[in-house]
Amino acid sequence: MTPDNLDRERWERAALDALERGGLAAVAVEPLARALGVTKGSFYWHFKSRADLIAATVARWERLHVDGPLQAAGAIDDPRERLMELLGRAGAKPPSIFIRLLDAVDEPVVRAAVARAAQERVAFLAKAFRELGLTPARARRQALLAYSTYVGRAHLARDAPELLGDQAALSRHIAEQLIG
Amino acid sequence: MTPDNLDRERWERAALDALERGGLAAVAVEPLARALGVTKGSFYWHFKSRADLIAATVARWERLHVDGPLQAAGAIDDPRERLMELLGRAGAKPPSIFIRLLDAVDEPVVRAAVARAAQERVAFLAKAFRELGLTPARARRQALLAYSTYVGRAHLARDAPELLGDQAALSRHIAEQLIG
């Protein structure tokens, strides 16, 4: 036992990088093998198939970029500050991996993960808005609105960045409008 | 002269449909030929290459789904109503072709069109907000916010529709928050 999995890990890291840079199409066996300086022989030792690698990559993203940040923000007591943290961070570093995944929802594994992420994030936001005193229904709608802006901004950051102008000012504007 | 272009038109229509259903990857010569009941021989008569078809398809989308609606809304005098029209329509029919294009911004032609669309739409919204009395800077930020929600909602409609719940209520909520 104790499979130290260190080379499998290497493949997974490379896959996540490739996803960010070239989309899911770049999470392909032969290109990755070239990038890693090995051949497919290695890959098919560590993974059952390309689908297997994709599943692992998506799961990795979910751990690192969905559950992680949500747990971190959950440690903040004040709901207003918690929201600021989440919506502010959205402005700072545009989550390009996320958009790459949205580009690939035709893959059922990806669609499932993306849907789960949306569900968790909206629920998290809704809870914060409830703590701010909004009614449950209103809090949920406000959460959907906030999450929509998050996704939309990520898109603009990638596809029309020159449009965004002063990011910090926009972040303040959005926070003011949505959190109040 | 007078190339009646009727069969080229058929290819273009089919391409736009395929784009909506299967993304840009589905805008492929051989699959489309199969769907149309012809062979590639026809295609390479009407088009120089696949890139040519893609360019034509994107241009078609831009005419039908960007410039068209914007001109239509431009006919509304009252800026509040104009905004309602645009943001409301966003809730009614989720523009899945648009999302498919976002999925394909790696293609430079697509990226250019998407960026142009964003630029035009944001400018249009900003003008409306200015007419509502906002300062230019504030109007622009508000326009960016509104457009972000548009994109984000389109994403949710496709990838996590069960999350959206009552669309009409959400539309009202968003309008209330953004237009006031």
Place this chain on the structure above:
DNA sequence: CCCTCACCATACGGCACCGTATTGACAGCG
């Protein structure tokens, strides 16, 4: 000292697509 086993290389067949001939079919006109 050899053998096993984890690990990787090589080489192959298959598939789906792009693009290029080359060859027909058919309509209108002289």
Place this chain on the structure above:
DNA sequence: CGCTGTCAATACGGTGCCGTATGGTGAGGG
């Protein structure tokens, strides 16, 4: 009737990827 131009079918070669089969290689255990 034959010629020409428009359009489509067939057939081919090329590319990039997936997955499999099979053959090394080197380190540790008996």
